[in-house]
Amino acid sequence: MKRPSVLLLAIGLAALPAMVAAQIGLPGVPGAGAVIDRVMKTLTLDQIEGADPVNLADRLVDARLARIDALVSRHRDLIERDERDEPAVRGVLLVTGASAEQIATATRGGFAVIGRETIAGIDIDYHMLSVPAGESLARAIKRARKLLPGAEVSADHLYFASGPAPSLQAAALAATGRVKDSVNSSAIGLIDGGIARHPALTGRVEQSGFARGAPAPSAHGTAIASLIAGRGAIRGASPGTPLLVADIYGSDPAGGNAVAIARALGWMTARKVSVVTMSLVGPPNPLLQRAVGAARDRGVAIVAAVGNDGPAAPPAYPASYPGVIAVTGVDAKNRALPEAGRAMHLDYAAPGADMRAGAVNGATARVRGTSFAAPFVAGRLFAHYARPNPAARAAALARLTGEARDLGKKGPDKLYGNGLVCGDCATK
Incomplete structure (x- = not known):
């Protein structure tokens, strides 16, 4: 990997948040997220929204390299x-x-x-x-x-969902209990950090840990959960739907690894989850690719964000794996986010800016990034695909495409995929 100059590193460290994850401007998970938070400064949402796209793309490239340097240097014993x-x-x-x-x-x-x-x-x-x-x-x-x-x-x-974060000490893990298995009920799977107690999350939640110290409340996971199943102050794409949550981070700086994600996919597959969403990005990995393929073979529909490392970053995984539903974000004017990363393919766009999501303190927080577009697509897909069935998945996706609003060039394109899903879902 080409190393940036000291000057570029300084610019990246002073100007940009850690955005390995597909999110910007939201508190991150403990562990890896907290490590990066202490090293990286925050580029405000206003600065992102007003940035020149070319300049922003350069800064994103610099920040990605600086972010990796920061993480490795602080945890050489683990990473x-x-x-x-x-x-x-x-x-x-x-x-x-x-x-x-x-x-x-x-x-x-x-x-x-x-x-x-x-x-x-x-x-x-x-x-x-x-x-x-x-x-x-x-x-x-x-x-x-x-x-x-x-x-x-x-x-x-390692795959990350991290960003600038205030202390999470006051956050409490959402009340959790077993989500019932029956032909009449199902849940949406969320692989991320744990979710905190929040008034918008009134449906059944079951959380399991796949890292040291997990499950633990995280701001990123809580926001994603609210955009899937929230009611009230934050209304998700599938209000009140039960959630099966796999915390792959906990308090482990080396959490969020390929093994943890693969085990989480296995757990959700065994529990007959039909739709799983992951707002995580990282490199290709053979074990993860096999896990994704095996889960899909058993009927699981996997939704993933394309990330926020910008169009010059390497393709994001797991979004780039064949059959994974890759999602990008748009702002309130339906403009593609300039910081959006890329995948080997693109399926849908959804709101990813000029909106709010649930925060760990029980309030709401302004969010921006492709992280927050993926849960909208997952929630709407669940309306058409509530039980895993490989033979029915294509028809469910066709129905989802049928409700998408065509943007950009007529028909599927590289900027919006098959169109905008859940365009009116964003909480302003």
Whole structure:
């Protein structure tokens, strides 16, 4: 990865929030989010809205690089870069598709098996190997790929939903209980931070932790939840719908990793969730790709935001995986957000600016970013697809496209996808 100059780093640090996640201007989750919050300054929403698009794109590129530097430098004991300079869990390799003989070869090469798992709900098998002492993650990946031809070897990459945050000490976790499983009820799945108690969230909520210290209340997760199922001060796209929430961050600086997301997808698949939304971005990862594919094969519709790292950033994942419903954001005048990232494809746009969402203190907060567009699409899709059924998913998406408002060039385009969903859902 090309490193920015000291001057560009200084500009990025002074001017832009940490936007690995698909959101801007909202409190983040504990752990990784809190780490970045202490290092990065905040570009106000007014500054973003008034910025020159070309200048903003350059600053977003600088900020992405600075953000990764900040995170790795503050947690070198837990996080390091892979061979592509992406942040990942230190000293850990993920291996899928390897035979027992190949794993034995890896152990003779100095790697140690620290875990083997079949992820419940999606039946994905993988091994977790430790990197030999003194060897970098980047070098270990290259060496392991030579030792294990045909297998998929990668780091346990990190995916983030973080931003400038006030203290969350006063936030209380939303009351949680089991969401009933029956042919007459279902829930929308949310993979993010935990959600806080909020008066707009009156429906049933079940939360489970997939990281140290999880579930814990987060501002990002709470805002997303309110835009899905809120009632009252914040009205979501599917008011009162039960939520199944997977907190993949907790208090762990290395939370939000590929393994945590894959396990969360397995949990939701096993619980017969039909729609899962993720406002997270990061690099491609073989284990995550397999998990996404396995969940989709079982009927899950996965919605993901394209991120806010700008059009010059690498394609965002999981939004870029085949079959994942990629969502971008627009402002109150239906203009595409200039900070929106990109994916290998784009399916829909939804409101992502000039609006409010639920805050962890029980009030509301102004929000902006593609993070807040994805839950609107998930909520509307759930109206057409309440039970997982691979044979019915295409028809449900066709109905969702039928209610979308065509923007830009006639028909599907690269700026708005199939059109604007839930255009009147934003709480002004």
